Amino acid sequence: MKEKRLSKSEWKRLEKDLLREKRPAWSHLKAKERKEVLDFSNGYRSFLSTAKTERETVDFICRAGEENGFVPVSRISSGNKKILWTYKNKLAALAVLGKNTISRGVRIIASHIDSPRLDLKQNPLYEELDMAFLKTHYYGGIKKFHWVARPLAIHGTVLKDDGRSVRIVIGEDMSDPVLTINDLLPHLAAKVQGDKKLSEAIPAEKLNVLVGGLHLPGPDEAKEAVKLRILTLLNERFGIKEEDLISAELEIVPAGPAREVGLDMAFVGGYGQDDRICAYASLQAILSLEEQGVEDTVIALFLDKEEIGSDGNTGAKSRFLELILYDLFRCQGIVPEADSLVRALMDSRAISADVTAGIDPDYQEVHEKRNDARIGYGICLTKYTGARGKYSANDAHAEYVNWIRRIWNGFGVLWQAGELGKVDEGGGGTVAKYMAKHGMDTVDAGPPLLSMHSPFEICHKVDLFMSYKAYQAFYQCDGGAAPYEDN
Numbered sequence: 001m002k003e004k005r006l007s008k009s010e011w012k013r014l015e016k017d018l019l020r021e022k023r024p025a026w027s028h029l030k031a032k033e034r035k036e037v038l039d040f041s042n043g044y045r046s047f048l049s050t051a052k053t054e055r056e057t058v059d060f061i062c063r064a065g066e067e068n069g070f071v072p073v074s075r076i077s078s079g080n081k082k083i084l085w086t087y088k089n090k091l092a093a094l095a096v097l098g099k100n101t102i103s104r105g106v107r108i109i110a111s112h113i114d115s116p117r118l119d120l121k122q123n124p125l126y127e128e129l130d131m132a133f134l135k136t137h138y139y140g141g142i143k144k145f146h147w148v149a150r151p152l153a154i155h156g157t158v159l160k161d162d163g164r165s166v167r168i169v170i171g172e173d174m175s176d177p178v179l180t181i182n183d184l185l186p187h188l189a190a191k192v193q194g195d196k197k198l199s200e201a202i203p204a205e206k207l208n209v210l211v212g213g214l215h216l217p218g219p220d221e222a223k224e225a226v227k228l229r230i231l232t233l234l235n236e237r238f239g240i241k242e243e244d245l246i247s248a249e250l251e252i253v254p255a256g257p258a259r260e261v262g263l264d265m266a267f268v269g270g271y272g273q274d275d276r277i278c279a280y281a282s283l284q285a286i287l288s289l290e291e292q293g294v295e296d297t298v299i300a301l302f303l304d305k306e307e308i309g310s311d312g313n314t315g316a317k318s319r320f321l322e323l324i325l326y327d328l329f330r331c332q333g334i335v336p337e338a339d340s341l342v343r344a345l346m347d348s349r350a351i352s353a354d355v356t357a358g359i360d361p362d363y364q365e366v367h368e369k370r371n372d373a374r375i376g377y378g379i380c381l382t383k384y385t386g387a388r389g390k391y392s393a394n395d396a397h398a399e400y401v402n403w404i405r406r407i408w409n410g411f412g413v414l415w416q417a418g419e420l421g422k423v424d425e426g427g428g429g430t431v432a433k434y435m436a437k438h439g440m441d442t443v444d445a446g447p448p449l450l451s452m453h454s455p456f457e458i459c460h461k462v463d464l465f466m467s468y469k470a471y472q473a474f475y476q477c478d479g480g481a482a483p484y485e486d487n
Helices: 008-018 031-050 054-067 190-194 225-238 273-287 320-331 340-346 361-366 398-410 432-436 461-476
Strands: 082-087 091-096 107-112 117-128 131-139 152-159 165-170 209-212 248-254 259-261 267-270 298-303 349-352 379-382 415-417 441-446 457-460
Touching (some): 031 259, 054 152, 054 273, 054 298, 082 320, 091 273, 107 273, 117 225, 209 225, 273 298, 273 461, 298 320, 379 398, 379 461, 398 441, 398 461, 432 441, 457 461
Parallel strands (some): 349 441
Antiparallel strands (some): 091 298, 117 131, 117 248, 152 248, 259 267, 379 441
């Protein structure tokens, strides 16, 4: 069969009609939209600088929610349509009641608010060679060498022997000292570190935080005078003693605020962007909704423990979501039957809002460039995560992926589709599979990051904004465009 040679105009028409255009999201935006992107990032940097633990993030969510009319579930009345939940100071949720009954399902965006870090052990404080240190146990997937020889802060809560709690933050105020973990000088490191694998060069038991070096004046024969001085300082400032450190949650995190990165300030750099970037975007999306502006009830769910498997009673495997739906039934005056909760969850739709790895130009060999996310190209829709053969993945159905992309296209969201690295290179997981176990359709969607799981992660401002816009569209779209014909 002889093919007709296409003219230039015919060629361009086919390209426009059939090819998916791929170009940086910034180049799609008009001047007004570019200003929105930059303005949105300012609030995000402020959030990222102050909310460095789960408890601090929950506090931020509660303040923002109540300032925008959300009422704690314990105080709701029949007229309230904006509701707030917290649990153990580690979990939070916001909901806006829609026009449709809960029995038809809800829209859920679930992000996690825990991040890789160093936790203090239960008996952390010790003295060695006239210096005081704190023992740590790392939380989540870290590269241990990232945490040495850098300024660190301590954030957390201590429960005292009288039951009162004390919030502690040291190392963030300019008048505060910072903490650090020592590293070995290169002159002596050849055998101890240089001949070892990168993952073994700094053992976890050597991630000890330097906290003191001055003796408390006392008898000549006194022992552990530096340790006792540190305890004295803690007691004077916070009223705590050594035993109180057992009933404490104290986290070692990078000191200092989030910063703009790059001479053109295209990026935001800071700690905890996995996954507080999605938490912030989904929070702002639900805060932007009007009470009468949604068809289905919408929920922003903020989870703990994702970085260590979503276990525990504040992780995605807990029954917190079920409790929320029972409360929502009551808010709508519905007395649920035995199967009402299961059916409502199965008819719900969710986004697992989590970040993915952006292609780093210096490490392109671990990525599959045709299918991995590019920095600055918008939010990334990830059909499946898991590792090697999609093991432990949710793997969203084609109908649901189609429903999501139609919504985003209709709302002008700039997005891309991708996965996490080459097939046999590694992989990762999210809360998507724990949402899907309830029967609801779920897909992962979030911005790509560089230096993910490091103390200074990097996001592109346009990807942050497009995540917010994508979550907003998911909440706001009407219920007419169903993923399946039989719905």
